[in-house]
Amino acid sequence: MRRLLWPILVLAALLLVNLIFTPGFFSIQLREGHLYGSLIDILRFGAPLILVSLGMTLVIATGGIDLSVGSIVAISGALACLQISQDQGLFAAVALALGLCTLLGAWNGFLVAAVGIQPIIATLILMVAGRGLAQLITDGQIITVNDPAFKLIGGGYLLTVPFGILIVIAVLAITVFLTRRLALGMLIESVGGNAEASRLAGIRARGIIVMVYAFAALCAGVAGLMISSNVSSADGNNAGLWIELDAILAVVIGGTSLAGGRFSLGGTVIGALIIQTLTTTIYSIGVPPETTLLFKALVVTAVCLIQSQAFRDKVFHRRGRAAPPRPVTEEKVRVST
Template sequence: MSAVLTRIVSSRLFWPIVMLLVLVTINVIAFPGFLTITVKDGHLFGSVIDILRNGAPTLIIAVGMTLVIATRGIDLSVGAVAAISGAVACSIILSSPDPGSVGTVVVAVAVALVIALVLGLWNGFLVSVIGIQPIIATLILMTAGRGVAMLITEGQILTVNSPPFKALGSGFLLGLPVAVVIGTVIFAIAALLTRRTALGMLIESVGINPEASRQAGVRARGLLFSVYTFCAFSAGIAGLILTANQTAADANNTGLFIELDAILAVVIGGTSLAGGRYSLAGTLVGALVIQTLVTTVYTVGIPPIVTMVFKAAVVTAVCLLQSPATNAAFGRLRTRLTARAGKGITAS
């Protein structure tokens, strides 16, 4: 029994799940109907559904960020890519003679995602071919991306009236919000490709030791291109969801600071920023913790101006509980308890 308990506590998912349960408990105490889910017109509604829908963009980006961080990299440009994606889609829809047409929306979404892919290739080129440090390479696009989005929107907030486009952010599919369905599909595809094939192991090997991986025949350059492109593609999808939910492209605020939330979700989930082993399941829990935390701020009545401080405190607590020093302390405590139990059995 003690061995099972030790294995559970030592899991990278233990403390994030504990923190998530604590946040849910706080919400249930403050609002007893928090876990209630109702069905209206065949669609699911409730606080839990709102958390899933609002947290979907963060999860989608965090999935791509997880693979980037696993290669010992980082992508600070995802927020700018999201803004560019939304700006491109809205500008195409507004310039169309039939903004409410499904065909127009399909073209707008396709063009936006192609541009996101190009931006991901640019990041991959700077990192894998030119050899620029990932934080600097993506900082370039992070800085310039908002300016590019402003140029596309001409400094204006582009408001669109297109029901098919709005459905991406606030529509429903099979009773669930479309954003949740898209997030689930992205997560499932990433999990299948990296855990059911050798791709995940190759990504981890590049993150652990790039030089040894190269000498072993791993095509590190191609992998870096792939993960940065996928991360930008994920950011493009998230940007479309955010923009569709607002029915407007705001170059200044769409995806603002979402790169930080994505990185926090990855770190909370137990993936090391030093590269190597990663956990997509942990990233999922981390994204839920981040969004539940934001919801808790409003449910409990904490002033929104201190949201960032509250978020930092929770993230710090989770990281401290996951730290090697804390694990070592728990290990010593388990050893003492086991020794005392052994003495008790001997004495009896």
């Protein structure tokens, strides 16, 4: 819980800043059976990032990285919209898109675990090729669809709550159960801590690595469906652009080490909410569009520095107390003489 203290404080500070510039920021209203409000919008628009960040958390926990999730987001939306536009049916379109995304993630895991390619290189290949594949699927055009059932995924409501939020809750609950209630989380942390020692201990490290990359791609695929569904179209060039960087930032802000090992799913969710709330704050306080990315980078840098214990010790001139000298016993004096 102590690791989550600073991310929670940063998120609370951002929310308070929005409240200062936007009176009634915390108000939630029920209109026509749907919940509306700034907080609901943060959760709804942040849902794709939360999904991608959850998958990225497990990849980073194994000591890897996945730069291809943005391209997978584009592939998922492009393939689903193409299938729907050709009257293939919603279920078939979603199943085909998620199946391809999972297969591409497993391919990343195979390159890392079996071939031995560095994760940043293996996923960089798909980051570049995947964006081209999305362009091929859409033929370089924006595919527009008009399917109410497809619209539900990212832009619809169920039981007054945006459907995307319910998807995130379901995926988060399943992930927490698999990694914290079962031994899977411990195995992932073991592989991230020392993959070779895990293998010698009888853990199938390669299988776990392939699995987490496939899971990350599956989460990115669902996020791609939500993004394309929300705008009822697929843009192979811009969909999911740079979302992989926001996901990595969310994981780091949440307290998961890039070196691998222990991870925090709760911290990742808070980190993703910080990124999304920061975007909302930028628009609320009227930051000029040309300086938006710079402002965002400065704030994220400040957040990471605040979380650093070494940085806080330097700023506040904290020094660890030296251990008191051990008393010299009579026996030590006799030995030394």
